[in-house]
Amino acid sequence: MMRLIFFLFVLLPLTSKAGWVLDESKSEISFISIKNLSIAETHEFRNLSGTIDDEGNLEIKIPLSSVETKIPIRNERMKKMLFETSKFANALVTSKIDLSFSKGASVGEIIQRKENFSIDLHGFQQKNEAHIAVTLEKGGVVRVDSVRPIIVNASSHELSEGIDALRVVAKLSSIAESVPVSFNLFFQETK
Secondary structure, eight states: OOSOSSSOOOOOOOOTTEEEEEOTTTOEEEEEEEETTTEEEEEEESOOEEEEETTOEEEEEEEGGGEEOSOHHHHHHIIIIIIOTTTOOEEEEEEEOOOTHHHHOOTTOEEEEEEEEEEEETTEEEEEEEEEEEEEEGGGEEEEEESSOEEEEGGGGTOHHHHHHHHHHTTOSOBOSEEEEEEEEEEEEOO
16 A cells, blocks of 8 residues: 555664664655545654665655554554554665755755655565655755655555455445555754
């Protein structure tokens, strides 16, 4: 169900070469689900961690148990029936960001471009492309935002069975298997 759920993103442990660390308090990855063909709802992941190292290697870890739908029973069902967090605790996203802009960019300048990324979700890895805006902010902060949502297809990560199980237990006629995912990520320089 989430091919980004972004870049959105994959994280390995922080290394000594990390140039920027994700500011979890400001960062967000959200997705929209559509049920019964016309009811759209926004959800998010409450916990994220990540780094961009000096070579521009981006890594984000999304703990799937941090899914927040604003309905506790739905949170639990998504963890158990869709994401199967007992087997697949995290979504991991990686990308290579061209950091050459940071040498000549002025604070507040926005650079838009496409970046390739890979996401490991539910035991399946997929590659995709994201349209992003990168902004150099005051105090050594790099902001990475989605310009357009990334469409994640459940079938790419073998989540279709979980979506159908959610549909049955919630007595819905349908739940869309393609979801748009958006993100706003803030990285603080570590040096």
